[in-house]
Amino acid sequence: xxxxxxxxxxxxxxxxxxxxxxxxxxxxxxxxxxxxxxxxxxxxxxxxxxxxxxxxxxxxxxxxxxxxxxxxxxxxxxxxxxxxxxxxxxxxxxxxxxxxxxxxxxxxxxxxxxxxxxxxxxxxxxxxxxxxxxxxxxxxxxxxxxxxxxxxxxxxxxxxxxxxxxxxxxxxxxxxxxxxxxxxxxxxxxxxxxxxxxxxxxxxxxxxxxxxxxxxxxxxxxxxxxxxxxxxxxxxxxxxxxxxxxxxxxxxxxxxxxxxxxxxxxxxxxxxxxxxxxxxxxxxxxxxxxxxxxxxxxxxxxxxxxxxxxxxxxxxxxxxxxxxxxxxxxxxxxxxxxxxxxxxxxxxxxxxxxxxxxxxxxxxxxxxxxxxxxxxxxxxxxxxxxxxxxxxxxxxxxxxxxxxxxxxxxxxxxxxxxxxxxxxxxxxxxxxxxxxxxxxxxxxxxxxxxxxxxxxxxxxxxxx
Amino acid sequence: xxxxxxxxxxxxxxxxxxxxxxxxxxxxxxxxxxxxxxxxxxxxxxxxxxxxxxxxxxxxxxxxxxxxxxxxxxxxxxxxxxxxxxxxxxxxxxxxxxxxxxxxxxxxxxxxxxxxxxxxxxxxxxxxxxxxxxxxxxxxxxxxxxxxxxxxxxxxxxxxxxxxxxxxxxxxxxxxxxxxxxxxxxxxxxxxxxxxxxxxxxxxxxxxxxxxxxxxxxxxxxxxxxxxxxxxxxxxxxxxxxxxxxxxxxxxxxxxxxxxxxxxxxxxxxxxxxxxxxxxxxxxxxxxxxxxxxxxxxxxxxxxxxxxxxxxxxxxxxxxxxxxxxxxxxxxxxxxxxxxxxxxxxxxxxxxxxxxxxxxxxxxxxxxxxxxxxxxxxxxxxxxxxxxxxxxxxxxxxxxxxxxxxxxxxxxxxxxxxxxxxxxxxxxxxxxxxxxxxxxxxxxxxxxxxxxxxxxxxxxxxxx
Numbered sequence: 001x002x003x004x005x006x007x008x009x010x011x012x013x014x015x016x017x018x019x020x021x022x023x024x025x026x027x028x029x030x031x032x033x034x035x036x037x038x039x040x041x042x043x044x045x046x047x048x049x050x051x052x053x054x055x056x057x058x059x060x061x062x063x064x065x066x067x068x069x070x071x072x073x074x075x076x077x078x079x080x081x082x083x084x085x086x087x088x089x090x091x092x093x094x095x096x097x098x099x100x101x102x103x104x105x106x107x108x109x110x111x112x113x114x115x116x117x118x119x120x121x122x123x124x125x126x127x128x129x130x131x132x133x134x135x136x137x138x139x140x141x142x143x144x145x146x147x148x149x150x151x152x153x154x155x156x157x158x159x160x161x162x163x164x165x166x167x168x169x170x171x172x173x174x175x176x177x178x179x180x181x182x183x184x185x186x187x188x189x190x191x192x193x194x195x196x197x198x199x200x201x202x203x204x205x206x207x208x209x210x211x212x213x214x215x216x217x218x219x220x221x222x223x224x225x226x227x228x229x230x231x232x233x234x235x236x237x238x239x240x241x242x243x244x245x246x247x248x249x250x251x252x253x254x255x256x257x258x259x260x261x262x263x264x265x266x267x268x269x270x271x272x273x274x275x276x277x278x279x280x281x282x283x284x285x286x287x288x289x290x291x292x293x294x295x296x297x298x299x300x301x302x303x304x305x306x307x308x309x310x311x312x313x314x315x316x317x318x319x320x321x322x323x324x325x326x327x328x329x330x331x332x333x334x335x336x337x338x339x340x341x342x343x344x345x346x347x348x349x350x351x352x353x354x355x356x357x358x359x360x361x362x363x364x365x366x367x368x369x370x371x372x373x374x375x376x377x378x379x380x381x382x383x384x385x386x387x388x389x390x391x392x393x394x395x396x397x398x399x400x401x402x403x404x405x406x407x408x409x410x411x412x413x414x415x416x417x418x419x420x421x422x423x424x425x426x427x428x429x430x431x432x433x434x435x436x437x438x439x440x441x442x443x444x445x446x447x448x449x450x451x452x453x454x455x456x457x458x459x460x461x462x463x464x
Numbered sequence: 465x466x467x468x469x470x471x472x473x474x475x476x477x478x479x480x481x482x483x484x485x486x487x488x489x490x491x492x493x494x495x496x497x498x499x500x501x502x503x504x505x506x507x508x509x510x511x512x513x514x515x516x517x518x519x520x521x522x523x524x525x526x527x528x529x530x531x532x533x534x535x536x537x538x539x540x541x542x543x544x545x546x547x548x549x550x551x552x553x554x555x556x557x558x559x560x561x562x563x564x565x566x567x568x569x570x571x572x573x574x575x576x577x578x579x580x581x582x583x584x585x586x587x588x589x590x591x592x593x594x595x596x597x598x599x600x601x602x603x604x605x606x607x608x609x610x611x612x613x614x615x616x617x618x619x620x621x622x623x624x625x626x627x628x629x630x631x632x633x634x635x636x637x638x639x640x641x642x643x644x645x646x647x648x649x650x651x652x653x654x655x656x657x658x659x660x661x662x663x664x665x666x667x668x669x670x671x672x673x674x675x676x677x678x679x680x681x682x683x684x685x686x687x688x689x690x691x692x693x694x695x696x697x698x699x700x701x702x703x704x705x706x707x708x709x710x711x712x713x714x715x716x717x718x719x720x721x722x723x724x725x726x727x728x729x730x731x732x733x734x735x736x737x738x739x740x741x742x743x744x745x746x747x748x749x750x751x752x753x754x755x756x757x758x759x760x761x762x763x764x765x766x767x768x769x770x771x772x773x774x775x776x777x778x779x780x781x782x783x784x785x786x787x788x789x790x791x792x793x794x795x796x797x798x799x800x801x802x803x804x805x806x807x808x809x810x811x812x813x814x815x816x817x818x819x820x821x822x823x824x825x826x827x828x829x830x831x832x833x834x835x836x837x838x839x840x841x842x843x844x845x846x847x848x849x850x851x852x853x854x855x856x857x858x859x860x861x862x863x864x865x866x867x868x869x870x871x872x873x874x875x876x877x878x879x880x881x882x883x884x885x886x887x888x889x890x891x892x893x894x895x896x897x898x899x900x901x902x903x904x905x906x907x908x909x910x911x912x913x914x915x916x917x918x919x920x921x922x923x924x925x926x927x928x
Contacts, residue, residue: 205782205784213742213746219767219769219797220667223797223866224752224762225738225741225750225752225762227747227749230771238695238702281678282678282679282822283677285820287692294689302688303683303688305784306694306776307694307784307785307787308776308785309778312770312772313555315555316497317830318669318671319555319896320669320795321771321896331683331782333687358742358749402686402687402688
């Protein structure tokens with residue numbers, strides 16, 4: 001068995017060089033959503049292939065109908081892991097809000113003992129993915145081998161909807177399938193507290209349109225007699241929650257599990273409450289199911305949300321019209337074992353029941369994905385948790401996330417792999433915004449964290 | 465005493481020329497609710513002044529803080545009447561549902577012996593007001609004088625809440641006060657049956673905006689925890705009606721009278737029921753208070769209607785956003801002695817009660833007017849009834865109207881005048897909707913009707 005401590009020493013010693021490498025990658029303007037930057041995306045992929053080859057990976061650029069993937073493999077004794085990251089970045093506009101050129105990365109001291117790496121992609125996701133690459137480089141250079149069998153997949157379209165990802169995973173399923181995936185695209189709880197994301201809410205989107213009369217009506221002539229689609233839609237939406245904030249659609253909570261008491265307690269210990277969560281956005285009261293904490297509501301409870309509504313006259317002034325139709329965009333965040341298809345069907349039945357006989361309703365589906373939930377006590381989670389706790393000197397929290405990360409669902413559905421989500425971003429990293437940054441401590445201790453995690457995974461019984 | 469029959473002959477002979485004049489007025493895009501069309505509103509006022517002067521009226525454009533009024537006077541021997549109409553029109557969106565340019569009026573033959581005038585404002589109210597102007601023109605040209613002393617008031621803000629009307633009436637009360645008003649902004653019972661409107665619902669308009677967080681939120685991060693203004697608004701609107709279609713706002717029915725049995729019976733005799741009222745617009749079920757007839761619902765019962773709603777993401781596709789705010793345009797049709805101010809206050813209290821402590825609500829008033837109710841057997845009504853019956857060869861019906869014409873209340877309250885409401889629109893004129901039209905028979909026999917009414921009023925005892 002190899003030792004991890006000399007690897008950690010090597011990472012400490014090579015920090016400046018690893019920063020130089022990161023800066024070289026950050027200088028490449030790999031904005032995936034804008035076709036004008038296609039050559040830059042290819043350049044980033046080429047750069048990564050060259051860097052991975054320098055470590056000893058068998059690496060190649062793989063073309064897709066969009067921007068290319070980078071795929072790399074390296075033999076190892078431990079379990080086979082697939083590491084995922086993305087080399088593409090968000091556009092940089094509005095450019096005038098950046099303090100520096102977004103593609104001229106630099107290190108800035110913002111407080112004594114606190115430096116940040118500034119530049120587009122520093123946190124999302126180039127800085128994060130390089131923590132893993134640097135851990136591999138140091139391990140290889142110290143021990144001449146890697147602790148696990150490691151495959152790597154770097155995507156170049158994450159910021160533009162990942163159109164090529166699913167077909168690519170399907171086509172290369174055999175090559176990419178590993179024991180589990182490691183994904184570095186998430187955040188820590190705070191600057192000192194590492195986190196593992198074990199739960200991701202799923203999503204069902206629906207657009208619903210209620211139609212009444214075959215034209216817009218004058219409310220003077222028909223008001224009081226003719227169906228008003230806005231009134232019908234408002235009643236439908238209103239009926240979807242009871243007075244305690246629970247969703248009333250029959251069967252909605254099927255598959256929703258209660259979160260274990262000890263996990264709820266660990267979340268409580270994080271000190272986040274309604275006030276601290278909502279004050280920064282100008283609110284103070286929890287709007288979800290009564291009797292649940294703020295974190296439980298966004299991490300472990302399903303929701304019905306109304307994301308948009310429109311009907312009738314919406315311009316300046318007033319128009320006494322009864323609209324012929326009204327529409328709403330409705331989405332459901334799913335948890336645990338809720339079935340997106342069942343939820344969609346139950347929602348539609350719920351709406352149809354409330355449509356008068358002389359009106360009609362139409363539904364347009366907008367995506368559907370189940371929630372992802374790792375067991376809180378799976379060896380994968382507990383092994384990584386121990387490694388992170390050791391590195392950061394603070395217990396690593398198993399958290400959940402309110403949003404969805406489609407790649408995790410794809411790994412599960414297409415490759416049958418669980419994903420371990422460990423990242424070192426912070427909620428104030430300004431990803432997708434001007435002046436994106438990554439903490440130097442995230443970059444440095446992130447490298448050390450991966451070295452420890454790979455080492456621990458190799459030594460654990462999760463190996464087979 | 466002058467004779468009316470040569471005036472009627474003149475109207476018949478000049479029909480084509482009167483159509484040309486109407487088309488010229490219809491081409492002016494006098495949409496009052498959209499500030500972008502202010503110059504067009506002024507153009508319509510100027511056009512009317514020029515036309516009235518050509519008849520011999522002393523006419524002028526009178527500026528207001530909003531769109532201008534047109535005021536005109538002409539001497540005459542009979543009673544002094546004030547004729548009212550409005551030259552402004554409703555917006556034309558959705559434009560793609562118009563078969564022709566809304567402001568390129570044309571005459572279309574839709575059946576043998578049936579032609580319609582198509583264009584925005586053809587029925588509401590340019591076509592209607594020109595029936596009166598043409599009657600005056602013919603009378604003057606045949607007899608060299610008018611049968612009554614006639615004042616005219618054309619408003620340019622009727623479709624946008626008439627903000628300048630009350631101050632204008634107050635300021636010019638002495639100039640505008642007449643024995644009674646003639647208003648041409650109502651409909652016939654059907655294409656052959658003339659009607660006099662003795663009841664008009666009042667109107668209270670309100671725009672309500674619910675605000676939650678101080679920015680749009682990602683529903684993944686905050687869904688289930690943060691207030692959703694669309695959800696709050698939907699609940700408020702939904703709560704405004706009970707399951708029997710009655711309005712639940714406390715005190716809402718104060719001042720509402722039951723319609724006399726004999727009037728209800730006379731309405732029943734018109735043969736209008738839910739099916740015949742709603743089938744032409746693709747509906748079949750009465751949506752108002754249960755246990756009331758279709759005509760009673762629109763003529764003698766108050767309503768709460770939702771005329772527009774908007775919030776969150778309303779574009780193509782989907783965005784998992786929790787909007788910072790959501791708005792609705794709400795209006796109340798009032799009857800009998802309901803007090804607009806009390807209704808507005810009760811509505812606002814009703815909404816405020818339902819807004820969570822960390823959210824806010826803002827109200828924008830959009831007009832308010834009480835209902836009007838004339839006695840069924842007043843001499844003004846019976847004289848006009850006889851004249852109309854003669855022109856149309858069918859008894860003129862005293863009806864009520866679901867829409868409101870605030871001017872009638874203002875004439876009553878500010879100038880102490882009753883209003884005679886005679887109009888030649890039809891319920892299928894698509895006013896406020898795409899493809900608005902006016903029957904050529906309405907336009908032609910409307911002119912003849914006014915000639916007869918003016919003549920009868922001059923000869924009747926209502927003169928003093």
